[in-house]
Amino acid sequence: MIDPLAEVVALLQPGAPHSKIVSAFGSWRVRRSETGQPYYCVVLEGSCRLAEDGRETVVLQAGDFVLIPAAYGFTMSSAEPPAPGAPDSTPLALPGGEFQLGEPDAAPKTRLLIGYCVFGSPDAALLVSLLPQRIQVRGEPRLATLVRLVVDESRERRPARDMMLARLLEALLIEALRSSADAPVSPGLLRGLADTRLAHAIRRIHEAPAQAWTVAQLAKEAALSRSAFFERFSRAIGLAPMEYLLAWRMALAKRLLRQDGAAIAEVAERVGYSSASTFSVAFARHVGMPPARFARERPASQEPA
Structure with a gap:
């Protein structure tokens, strides 16, 4: 798991x-x-x-x-x-x-x-x-x-x-x-994972980030109505469900591009995009530069040994 x-x-x-x-x-x-x-x-x-x-x-x-x-x-x-x-x-x-x-x-x-x-x-x-x-x-x-x-x-x-x-x-x-999981905490992942129903949906996102998730599908995973899930998730995490999914996909994409040196088409597939071009547009909008440039500008500290 x-x-x-x-x-x-x-x-x-x-x-x-x-x-x-x-x-x-x-x-x-x-x-x-x-x-x-x-x-x-x-x-x-x-x-x-x-x-x-x-x-x-x-x-x-x-x-x-x-x-x-x-x-x-x-x-x-x-x-x-x-x-x-x-x-x-x-x-x-x-x-x-x-x-x-x-x-x-x-x-x-x-x-x-x-x-x-x-x-x-x-x-x-x-x-x-x-x-x-x-x-x-x-x-x-x-x-x-x-x-x-x-x-x-x-x-x-x-x-x-x-x-x-x-x-x-x-x-x-x-x-x-x-x-500190049982103590009152500010919105974020820890608070979301402390909610049994939300925790199941969050784990499903992390288990299958490439899946074409919708709010309705995630709500079903959490055994909540769509509106109740959206409000509960947003309040606990501090991000709406689709915002969290996008942010997590882009974090994974950055790691794949910089640390693993994966091809853009491969990264696109692994984080849930149907084509390299669709992924590149989304990545550039989210990060501020295209994935190819991001991969080229790999910090020296992250160069493979």
């Missing part, structure tokens, strides 16, 4: 090139203004506060994992933050690659593993939109085991370290998504 969540994570091509351990003492605060980078944090010891712009502040405790798939402005601070107007803390680099905030003799102490992921997919923005805006997990032993492995790998400079971190991060991301 095809697993849509695993497919999305695999297509994202997550990597973890930037991670560091930070020890923070006493009262501290750091502010970050990002451009949609995926940011994650693991609280190894103590507690802290995370305040994203426009969202409710959350308190993170030892053992918590949080991932923001597209981070913009946010602030992290001690559980008792500095007074408003006080200057932000400046991280101090220590020997061995760790960082320090505040004075080492001040209490309490908080220890964090923080990092930025990269998503190598050319469709990362679409795929990220299918994930919750914030993933937070607490008290999950399996996740804690993965976190310990990430911390251990981050500290050492073993051969193939970056490759190992990338694989661990992929496992961490899947486990975090699975662990």
Whole structure:
């Protein structure tokens, strides 16, 4: 059986090139203004506060994992933050690659593993939109085991370290998504898969993306009326059913063109188009360039070994 969540994570091509351990003492605060980078944090010891712009502040405790798939402005601070107007803390680099905030003799102490992921997919923005805006997990032993492995790998400079971190991060991301499946989440794939009826229709799309699906056929798969299915799917996923189908087909087409080097006619057939010309028109409209040009402009990082 095809697993849509695993497919999305695999297509994202997550990597973890930037991670560091930070020890923070006493009262501290750091502010970050990002451009949609995926940011994650693991609280190894103590507690802290995370305040994203426009969202409710959350308190993170030892053992918590949080991932923001597209981070913009946010602030992290001690559980008792500095007074408003006080200057932000400046991280101090220590020997061995760790960082320090505040004075080492001040209490309490908080220890964090923080990092930025990269998503190598050319469709990362679409795929990220299918994930919750914030993933937070607490008290999950399996996740804690993965976190310990990430911390251990981050500290050492073993051969193939970056490759190992990338694989661990992929496992961490899947486990975090699975662990948070029962929590209220923003519209996206996780919310759709939590709905038993919608989940069946979503799996059918992923099992047979080349099939000539209609809303009525997908509604039948979900055992819902056409109108009820359309409204329920759109509310849960954040995209209408045919929009989701088109977006998924194009994500698959990009992977086939860039990674597998498949011929355009073959790609067209595999993603549900009757001819290469029909596919090329749809691809150019969706992506902004014809498939042949997209394939030629393959990034160096995605060249086959």
